[in-house]
Amino acid sequence: MDQFFDPGSVAVLGASNDPAKWGFWLSAGALKGTHRRQVYLINSRVASIQGEPTFGSLAELPETPELLVISIPGRGVPAVVDEALAAGVRAFLIISARVPDAADMAQRIISAGARLVGPSSLGVVDASNDLLLAWGNFTPGSLAVVTQSGQLGTEIATLSARSGLGISRFASIGGQSDVRAAEILTSLVDDEATTQVVLYLESFTGGSALVAAMQALRAAGKPTMILTTGQSDAGARLAKSHTGSLTSAMDTVDAACRAAGAIRLSTPGEAVEFAGYLATSWLPAGKKIAIISDSGGQGAIAADRAESHGLRVNVLNTATRARVEGHLPLAGHIDNPIDLDGAGEADLSVHACLVDELLADESIDSVILSGYFGCYGEDIPALLDAELAEVGALGETVRKHRKPLIVHSMSADSPAVAALWENSIPVYTSIESVMRVVAGAGFYASHAGRITEALERSGPVTPWGTGYAAARDTISAAGVPVPRAQTVKRGTELVEVMAGSDLTPPFVLKAGWPAHKTELGAIALGLRDATALKDAYTEMVARLGEGEYIVEEMDTRGEAVEILVGGRQDENFGPIVMVGAGGTETELYGDTWLELAPVTHAEALDMVSRLTCYRLLTGWRGRRAADLDELAEIIVSVSRLIAGSNEIQEVEINPVRVTPDGALAVDALVVTNRDDESDDGTDDNSSSDSGSNTNGDGSDNGKSDNDGNGERESR
CATH class of the missing domain: 3.40.50.720 (NAD(P)-binding Rossmann-like Domain)
Known part of the structure; x- marks a missing residue:
């Protein structure tokens, strides 16, 4: 360049x-x-x-x-x-x-x-x-x-x-x-x-x-x-699966940022304020902050804004609280936030003393000082030297502990504010800016980037033809557990197929070709015996016509949590893997997380932990915890399937039924670059068709012309 x-x-x-x-x-x-x-x-x-x-x-x-x-x-x-x-x-x-x-x-x-x-x-x-x-x-x-x-x-x-x-x-x-x-x-x-x-x-x-x-x-x-x-x-x-329709372009950019060790911000102002922080201060080790304020109202608002940004304002531990009380014998509120209650005006040196005590606490990652500090010397010139001396003491404290101290000051450009920046202490006039920056710094510190394994792409990995049977074969070959099943192909008889089968009822019958089955009545659940299966098959063929049908053993395990696992090829960033809340309410909850593929077992577990429905998997209201390791392995398998194929465009398993005894994929959709794009009569973005305890299917660029010798019409 x-x-x-x-x-x-x-x-x-x-x-x-x-x-x-x-x-x-x-x-x-x-x-x-x-x-x-x-x-x-x-x-x-x-x-x-x-x-x-x-x-x-x-x-x-x-x-x-x-x-x-x-x-x-x-x-x-x-x-x-x-x-x-x-x-x-x-x-x-x-x-x-x-x-x-x-x-x-x-x-x-x-x-x-x-x-x-x-x-x-x-x-x-x-x-x-x-x-x-x-x-x-x-x-x-x-x-x-x-x-x-x-x-x-x-x-x-x-x-x-x-x-x-x-x-x-x-x-x-x-x-x-x-x-x-x-x-x-x-x-x-x-x-x-x-x-x-x-x-x-x-x-x-x-x-x-x-x-x-x-x-x-x-x-x-x-x-x-x-x-x-x-x-x-x-x-x-236009996506055929929820894997495409439930996530936005911004979700993919965020996943790329996490993989790259970068951070996405919303405005030029946010970018510059964050750059100022990174150029000045240390990265926090976590989300736990302590707040000091000389105003109860400002401290309370600071705490509210902190929690809205995912920061934790915990109560001080006994030892730290005792040390803080030693500096504030007359203060009425020693918990977190700490209200100076006039102590700052009485003795400016209390600021550095308190910051030192808090930064020494291993359970505190960052300290926020909010309120009047930075204004003393500006409003009362006789206090300027004392305030600047206190800034110097604060600077020594943060350099000793190598932890962030961020100041929310009511002054924008006083001598003390300038001195704070010079002493590795960022200053902002908005408490919202402070909390946004601290949260962003925590995110940046915890996402140092990851190198995704470059898999050799191969193909074809799917059978010629489309539909559920082919999708089952594809994910099963990738290591994803599926129910036992028999396929009734066009031109064969159900009786002949089932005569040589050892499947155990109850059964599930599915028409193999629709991407989404409930809207077409292309799925029958809970078929108790061979007679019920035959009746359902006769009715479905009469209504939908000849084609490929699949008979599966129905998964009847209790305490199941339904999860969606999918992958797709992003036109910009390549293979993506996604996990989310599955079942018939998939789109209602919109509870998803995605990463660039492939992912490791540990990364898959981290993805699951980001979901709101994660608590259902860890033992909700006395239920036994689900088998998270088995779910993580399915996520890994799907991520490697999508990253290792040169023909698969989308893959979705919805739902994966996860129980304390393992996980089972009871419906799947695989879209390849060979698939016929013709409409199957359903809404491609319709909801998943699984139910509980069932096998369901789940730049402006300044673009104005130049006029004459380089003049643009507008800027």
């Missing part, structure tokens, strides 16, 4: 003297790096731009530039690119939008062995290399920004400058016609100036490469914060 972030020479096509035009800012920025590289400004209408001579065309340049920046009306870009390729240009940064036949143009660039950032890019910046090819000014710093939306990236850069972080690199990748986010992220691993990365993407094409790049950044000690949009996935509406 050096040709984009540290080129030996740069030419700006569309250079301008008009500050309202893109060509002006690109020219001004490029000229700031003339001590490091040769800069050429191209404009056929004027002799000089910003005091520098211009060239009338690319052909007039004394050399072929290493990087050509194009900011002209989009309609003129393809011809210029062809001319530049003929001249030997091998790196293009295209600011222009609305370029006709942009995909064909990009392919010509790639075929020539050249590289392209854009079109519709808002530029690139590298502070260490004095490269500024973007609109506006960028404060040098340690945060890298890689973004599909140029203007959103500029907002992040602006907020970063205000926070004191600044920008190391900035890359607006636009349409990603050639250079993609993963390549730029990989280049940041060894960039000494970059300590953190914010990534904004609207498309996660090539998601596996993105995960690998973020894993490399995490290993290098460089946190990645992701911003994205879209809470739903239109493709999920």
Whole structure:
């Protein structure tokens, strides 16, 4: 990526003297790096731009530039690119939008062995290399920004400058016609100036490469914060299984973040406030926090907000409480939160004393100081020195314990607030920001990333044909336990099949071809004997027609919890495995968790523990605990099945009936890339058909055109 972030020479096509035009800012920025590289400004209408001579065309340049920046009306870009390729240009940064036949143009660039950032890019910046090819000014710093939306990236850069972080690199990748986010992220691993990365993407094409790049950044000690949009996935509406329809695109991005050791945030402001925390403080060991406040109301709200973010505000243990009471003999509330009750005004040094006692407690992971601290010297100048001295004492305390102390202050920019940041103590004016950051830090600390095993994909692994019998064979071969069964194929007789069978009633009869059976009456449960089975078969064939039917032994074990286990191929991130509450209420509860596949046994157990219905599996109201290890093995088997097949698109087992005596898959659906996509007359997203104790089936990119010498219609 050096040709984009540290080129030996740069030419700006569309250079301008008009500050309202893109060509002006690109020219001004490029000229700031003339001590490091040769800069050429191209404009056929004027002799000089910003005091520098211009060239009338690319052909007039004394050399072929290493990087050509194009900011002209989009309609003129393809011809210029062809001319530049003929001249030997091998790196293009295209600011222009609305370029006709942009995909064909990009392919010509790639075929020539050249590289392209854009079109519709808002530029690139590298502070260490004095490269500024973007609109506006960028404060040098340690945060890298890689973004599909140029203007959103500029907002992040602006907020970063205000926070004191600044920008190391900035890359607006636009349409990603050639250079993609993963390549730029990989280049940041060894960039000494970059300590953190914010990534904004609207498309996660090539998601596996993105995960690998973020894993490399995490290993290098460089946190990645992701911003994205879209809470739903239109493709999920077309899924045949609940595995596709019950999860959103955001669920998959979150799974990718966990695998990559990255964290997804919601807004540019959240990303920058979290980056400020990570640049300053230590990561917490867990979710247990202590709160100190000089206001009962602020302390109570802090506790409420903490719990809403999944943090734990536990009562102090006896020893810590006794030590705290020694510093607050007159306080009325010593539990957690701790109300200073005027002690802070009486003696500022009480703050550091209390923080020291709390951070020394191994059962406390972080301390929150909320309220007036930071305002004493601002409101009462005579107290400034004392407050700053207390900040220094707090700094020594956190460095000694190497645990986080975060301050919620009513002042935004007092001398004490600035000193707190300098002493590795983050400060925020909103208690919501404090709790969001602490919770995020805990998440980041506990998700360091995981390397998914790369299985060799093979196929076919499913029999030719579709339906339940084929799905049974597929999951059984993968190691998933299923009930004993007999298949009545088209052209065979039920009596003949059952005559040689040793199946034990009660039976379940299923038509093998519908994806979802209840709506069609394609399942009969609790058939007590051969006569009941024959009657049900005769009625079902008369109504549904000839086809493949399956007779199973009905699972009648008690204390069963119905769980859904599924997998699918995600178009961006590859194989995904999911677990969730199963049965007829699957969609009602929407209780699911997914990860990139394959997973290990321990990871499968962790997935199950994330479900709300997990408590049903561990012994709800005196029931015996279910066999979690057997369930985990089924999850592992499905994850390896979907990750190891080059033909399976979706697999779903709903339900897996999990009891204290083991787990059994009593319905399955497998969708392959050979399957007929014709409608079977049912709603593909209809609810599962199992019941209790039964075998049922269960980028804006700033995309405005350039006008004249690099002017965009809007930003």
